[in-house]
Amino acid sequence: MWPEPSHQNSELRKEMGQTVIEKIIQNHSEEEVKPDSIVWMGLDIRSARDFGGPNVVKNYEREFGDTPLADKRKTFFTFDLCVPACSLKYADNQQVCREFAKKMGVKVFDVDRGIGSHVLIEEGLAQAGLTVVGTDSHLNILGAVGCFGQGMGDVDITFAFRTGKTWFEVPETLKVVIKGGYDFPVSAKDLTLHILKELGTHKAALKAVEFYGEAVQNLSLSGRITLCSMVTEMAGIIGFVPDFGDSLRNEVERLSGSKFSPLRADEDSVYSEVLEIDISGISPQVAAPYSPDNVQDVSELKGVKIDTGFIGSCTNGRTEDLALAAQILKGRKIKEGVTLKVVPATKRVYEEILEKGILEDLFRSGAIISSPGCSGCADGHIGLTGRGEVQVSTGNRNFAGKQGKGETYLASPAVVAASCLAGQIVSPEDI
């Protein structure tokens, strides 16, 4: 069934430089890897969540019965959407996955662990150069650590569980060079929203993106996660930040307990396009309803009354994000009538904010601090909005109806914190 490897251009292949995504796929395929070619690709890690996971189990049992998985040690469940289950239907679905996992000898990162993509990084499972798939469209967050993560549907994941392979159309690579820098109160989220505004859902569509420039090179892991997560909203396949300093290496190695040595693009690799984006002088950015690329300067939206704030999600749920919010909230009180929901990305983040006193600062300001998980992007877990409710969120999507029936504005942790103090959208500088 697997197509015969085509060697006719293999010499040419060696002569031509390859981008990061081309190198990773090449290392996992017997076939010639070049943009637009469709190849069979080996998968190092395959995972499923509490959404999609039960469908995978159902597919698997229907199609493959009790036949063992390709490799149980490379297969995981990560529960992160409705955690712990808030209704019987999700409780049932999670139990379906647990029982399948037990039968197959697969590890489950259960409802206490937090967002699967982040857990995979923390556990050292998603490492630079590896291929990882799961039922999470933001799994391309793993690009932050040089890993090719890709969200897929339950048919794909079922097939991956059984075979350890998938077919993939090699994307072209877009090179984006960021010019200029930024200072507080501008953060990685504002940089990301500004890039999204520039690229829209057009320019990076179906492409891998490599981000270069001092501002992205200096991002911490948390900042790289923020940037890479929203490549999904740019309609891209995955984003990489190939340049980095020692502090990032130390951070990733300390967190994951494994060596960090990501692949770099060859000097002569071919890009579909090279774009420059100048971020000099940008102010905090806010995406207004109902599209993540509907991005404006915070000043243009100043005064929009809010009912709710949300700080968390796979985009902005790490310790550094919560610390930024706490820095603004410390010693102050959230405006009466406004609620602020804080959801750490993982149990490990929870532990860090506890140890560093960040949790206390958030709590004393009036915030609700929930157990770790995806929260508002999923049905049921903390954070849906009702009709007419206005929310300012650090999440990544504000499509109509995505996070309930209200209106969602996307912003940085600093803008959300400041806005919750003011009861309206403001810049942190206004506090």
Added chain:
Amino acid sequence: MTESVFFGRIWILQDIKGRLIADIDTDQIYHNAFLHITDISQMGQYALGNLEDWKDFPQKVRPGDILVAGRNFGAGSSRQQAVDCFVSLKVGLILAPSFGAIYFRNAVNSGFPVLRCPQLDELVAKKILETGDEVRVNGQSGEGLNTSKEFPFQVEPMSPVQYDIHKAGSLFHYGKKAVG
């Protein structure tokens, strides 16, 4: 073997100005409130249930009908249900200028036909394609014909992988021989 020639009545997902709606995301196609459902036959009733003015689509659509959508159709989440809801309704084909990457894969793997038609915005703007027209599309050659208006158009043919999976019925059928 499944046919790769599609014939059916079209539904155009357009706004009040008549333009194709771009960036319809998976929550508009199949809302996350129904993600606990794993039985495909139950999914059809929620198709387009979160897209303004299209909530009655499941009642109006007939088996074999063709959906015509805007750029980046199926942006957003990885949920297979956003494809399976159309499988459930026996929709025959979805045409769009482009699809969300994961959405496109999910459709291919389910053996559900999706074809890219880069000129679609223009065809709809010029009313060469209108809701209710009947069209015939050959997924292998890329030839399209609006049989109601006798007007030909082109789509991008299926890639070999898409065609093979479609022909087999699904990724599972396609892969079974090799992996059992």
